[in-house]
Amino acid sequence: MRNEAGAIDIGIRGLQGEGRVPVFIDGSLQSTHTSRGYQGTSDRTYIDADLISRVAVQKGAAVNASPFASGAIGGVVNIKTLTVDDIVNPGEQSGFLIKLRSYNNNRKPDIPDDYEQQNYYQLTQKPRSRQFNNGSATAAFGFRDDFFDAVIAYSERATGNYYAGKHGFTRYHEPVVTPNHEVVNTSFQSQSFLAKMGLHTNNGQDFEFAYRNHRQQAGEVLAAYWYQNNNDIDFNPLPEGVESMPQWALGSAIVNSYSASYAYKPYDNDLVNLNIGLWLTDANLRQYNGLWGIGVNAQQYLHAYSNDRKGVSVYNESALQRLPLVLRYGVALQDERLKPEQDGIIRFSDIAVTSRNGKRSEKSAFINGELDLSPVTVNIGFNLHGAKITDFQSNESLNYRPKLDMLSELNYHLTPATALFFKASRTYRMPSLYETTVSNEVFSYNPYNRLSPEISLQREIGLKTKQQDLLLPEDKLDLSLSYFRNKVNGFISGGVLDKTPNIAEWMDNYTFINYDKLDLSGFELSANYDAALFYTHVSATLYTDTQVCSHYQAQRANTDNCNSLGFAWGLTPSRIPAKKNLVVNVGKKFMAGDLDTGVRYKYHSAKTNPSDWLIGTGASPIIDIPSGYQLDLYGQYRVNKNATLFAAVNNLTNRYDIQPGSVISMPEPGRTVTLGIDVRF
Template sequence: MNTITRYGIKLSPIALALGVAVSFPTTAQSTSTIVTFNIAQQPLSTSLNLLAEQANMNLIADASLLQGLKAPAIYGQKTLIGALTFTLEDTGLSAKVVNNSIIIQKNGAIKETKQQNKRDLHNKKANKHAHKDTPENIEVIVVSGNKIQLDRHQLDRSKGSSNSDIFSTFTGIDANNLRNEAGALDIGIRGVQGEGRVPIFIDGSLQSTHTNRGYMGTSDRTYIDSDFISTVAIEKGATAKSSAFSAGAIGGTVNIRTLNTTDILTKDQSVGALIKLKTYNNNHTPTVSDNPWQQQYYQVSNHNSTSDFDNGGILLAGAFKTDQLNAVLAYSDKKTGNYFAGKHGFENFVETYEWGQVLPPVNQNGEVVNTSFESESYLAKVQYAFNDEHDIELNTRHHQQQAGEMLASYWFKQREGDFWILPDGEYGTIPANIETMPQWQPGTALVNSASLLYRFLPTNNPLIDLKINAWTTNAKLQQYNALASNLGPNALQYFHEYSNQRHGVGIYNSAAFTVSSIPTVLMYGASWQNEVLKPKAGALEYFYTDKTTSRDGKQTVRSVFANGQFDFDPIELTLNLNHHDSSTHDYQGEHEIKFSPKTDFTALLHYNVFDNTTLKAKYSKAYRMPNIYETTISNEVFTYSSDYPVIPENSNTFELGIESHFSNALIKGDRLTLSASYFDTRIEHMLATAQLPNKDPDAEPWQTTKYTFTNYDSFELPGIELNLNYQSDLFYSTVSYTNYTNIKICSALISDIEQVDRCNGQGFSGSLTPLRIPPKRNLVVGFGSTFIDDQLDIGFTYKGHSDKQHPAGFLSGTGAKAVSKIPASYQLDFYANYKFNDMFSGFTTITNLTDRYIVSSGSIVAMPEPGRTVTLGLEIKL
């Protein structure tokens, strides 16, 4: 069915799209670990999926091998390999456990013989993937339809100097304006982003915080050190499977699992450690003055030595495991300075007029201010099985950082002859060969999170698999993005301190049974979450106004949900319902807003038309309630206004896809996957920022405009996605292409104000909607190969997109100098990994290999991406 992909029997160590992970493991089980199973007699494919899920493993199999086979009931305590042997008895199939994955093959297809050093090159090429005795040689990466699943080794290939770089290798996944997000994650999927539309879960908990970005709107930031990430699962569109805290996730979900014992321990280890060191060039740590006037005239550098590896990071992790206990402790310290832009393509951002040219603020290979970053993080995870039926997992994470960020109205440069203030307070003009830009002190974030997962899986009762999940996230932030602070000029007038607290509890149960001989899995449950935004105590004295800039409110979200999976073979149907509501209490505005319950509905159908081809159809109707940020007032740029009440968003999404798998397509033993999808996302009443007429009768004469949130009539994002995955003994390659066919955003209210058409494909000039619209065409191509018995892995990644035009007069009348067009651009990256032995491995990446001058498609100003950057790293397992 849809959870099993079809392939030939040969496995590749750098395999792409080999199968689907049933669930991401909290801690993978060794073959000798005792696991309590509770699986009824049913078709083999369903039984294996449940077995893998209950063992916290991924499942990889050839679906054609499983068709028509039945599996016996499995109850009680068994080792993982014992349960697999019992399940596969008399089927002609066998299983092998590799890292976090269970691999099902025909008997004899998996061999454990060693390579002989004297074989000739031809024989090595022919057999290197079939004969392995180290499980690390098989890397499981899953790209199936609208799901993307990546493990730690794949993530290492795409890591740059930013935590968000790991999301850049697939089209349809956006990390808009990632260089100005203070090292945090704010991910979009197929043009849908922000304000909980694409929540990021870390070990089952929701940890995002709200951040004001001035004329750049708001960010939904999730803080995590990417070196702590073990696996990432991304689902495009509203989820087809119930999740306790997914209410409002109309764009998709991102599930991150942090490091577990299998990431740290080598084969047969029960105690071990991991050390990871890395350093990178193309950055410079700025020396920022404490004087706010001097911060306005920071002298930028336009040259940086490529051999100067100033900063880097260190990861220290330890793990311990027994049959009952799995524990992980980790520490990470990371630092990078202001990066330097690229060189080639700079002319695309030079504005030419009859009277002359206007250069972008950052020169070719120039220093990009306010991009430095430093973080320190801690992670502790414990999983303990009390007995055969009860186990518990406790995760806690601490993250503290300092990171530069800027407001769009301060993105400018002072050059020779311009006015400046000298350090002694004297006024003068800037001399030759000196250029300055505003460079502020970094803002800070301190995030503490904890989650607890309890599981009750009784023996001999397939109707009960009970889980209770509770989590809490507490963030304290100091940032330069407020208004009306009385602390001083320039950056100090934007300084504020606030906290963002989130808590959640979910309880859900899974039951497996048959209805009229149809294997069925039913999952149902309920969840509650609470979020509080509030200024630091006593902060009012630091503002000129009668209210602090920071929001002060609380929002509660409640949800009940149910999900059913029905195996009609060869058709599998999944139905999902999520009934949720929300209420917001604004302590500054002294009002309460309640949103009546809405019910999300998702249906997913998979049909196996041939042994190698599956059709998929998905439809969802989901709602997103206005969040706490959109329903509370403040003195930030954009605030809630009772003159323009807001209502929930309503998303309708339809997707139709086909996926086919082939063996021996070009050469013997290769594998080829082709997939195509058409998707059509329509968000009715989409909430976004706008400049609207001020209806306040007490407003001053100059206060004619209200910067607030409003519901746009609709936002339509139809398009097609094409994917190609190829693996052979000679090379591996991936191609991902997205084409948005007819993007359209509509608003009768805004069109009347701006005197423009009701609908357009660029967004409206007086709002930030242009930032939400992705480029029409996006392409990512990966190509690589392995050498020296797969010890050396080398490859390239190409990322490109078409141009993007902003509407005329975009943000005119504000302090921001918005770019009118994002030119078509590309970036070429290189990676190489070498495994010396089981203990030592080294890696390098070169991002932006051709040193292009690039501006992110989600940027509001001409803030370039990093130029050519080399990262060198060493990983040691003890």
């Protein structure tokens, strides 16, 4: 989903948000719950891309994903920030990394201070392709020896509003943004700092410490303000060829993240592999996504709040000598606090404060085992977890009693390189703090409509293989093909219910509800092939069956209990993926690997939302999204061991495309050229 205000919000196999796919950065969890009005909610994680070393993705509920993965029914994303090896050349003790990028197809918006004038911002046409506005710069230092390593890095990034593509525009019904025009509220600027230190003893003990600070300003707009003006601020007709849309001031986010870990693995004792982790994140946000504030236009939506988290885990891994069994067991605790800052209290009406004000505590105890009975390996995991939530606005507490997750995975090796696998799990997601605290935002928790935990039932069966010398000498193939089914009973999302005694006569009961179920199933292919002649990466997902069921929503709309689109008076349509999704990357390396060039093709099939989706509200959602594709080119040339040049052209054919998960008709960026250089010394 684009325009997450400089953050990431990842979905896996149709599951996304509110802890379903947590993103861990160096072991710490930093996500902020953000309202987007009729566009639903976001589970945002803030990090600069240039500070990322590597990313590991586990799809579906997984054994050994993370001590803090309770509720991760969609999967887990683990991000490792820059390491010494990313900065220092092999064989050297210390070094610097400088990374520079610049790109075209964007322009920094000139945003008026006056909130009335912001609503009548005049769009600009696409600048010439040779105009490179904004970019990013990163500087990092690394040091290592046998007992100590350290990383210090700083990154700045700035981009203006991007410009839409051109070709394919006529396929859309009444799109708001015209071809090659500025897409408002998409600008972004940030400053990020990273410091890491590791201490390594000669008796198997390791200490790691990390601190990360991220500051940013980013554009954002609510769905009710996604429209074109017919006149200027004085109600005069716009000149021919001039277009105008609301362009709000930028919201801000300041995030601090601290983490520390201790590991002890004695060389002579396979029963001890102890890990202790501690982390803390605090986020302070001032963004335009509130409701019923004091002021006009964007000003009435500005509010300030904080979202703080902390966690601690202790676990051990024991390899038994008499059995081919490895056990991993431990406990984890995490707390979360959402509260309005002073500005978020005094600016709003006395109906209710927009920002949630509550806390949530979750405790878990887990044990996982891996049994190697060659040619069969079995992984089984159990996780007992519960949560307690206190809402300081309603003065109510919710106590979700512990539930037991059960996860299993079986691998049968047909050969040393090929295996059949089967995964099955029953896991629970306790309602999040955001879903269980009241506010006056569009979708809010209603104490009269209690929420139950989600129950996720997952099955996956497939084949995976790693081959060498298959088609060409010294080639390598890594392939996985599987069928999956994700069934979530009691799926939580926004919807509308009958009024309750606490609802004003003129208001509707837009709240979070338990849908009967969300059922997603399909096939998934992942293939990586690498040879001297060329390399290719293929990722494809085909959804064969999609169902959303709710007898409450069906009664209100006088429709069937289940459908494949989602219900018109809720947010489930935005969570239904396109039926077909494909990414193909083909490349070749020249000059002994110094030159790497390739092309990337991305495709999604068409998607239809309910014809009366959010009708009668201030939003104008997009109903029909045609199929779309994008071609990207990239290349990098290693000049020597210290310098690498980089170039990329994203959306080569300048397609006008809107992503299937969009609520409003916000197009993707048009053709964009990026140039860069990496220097190590």
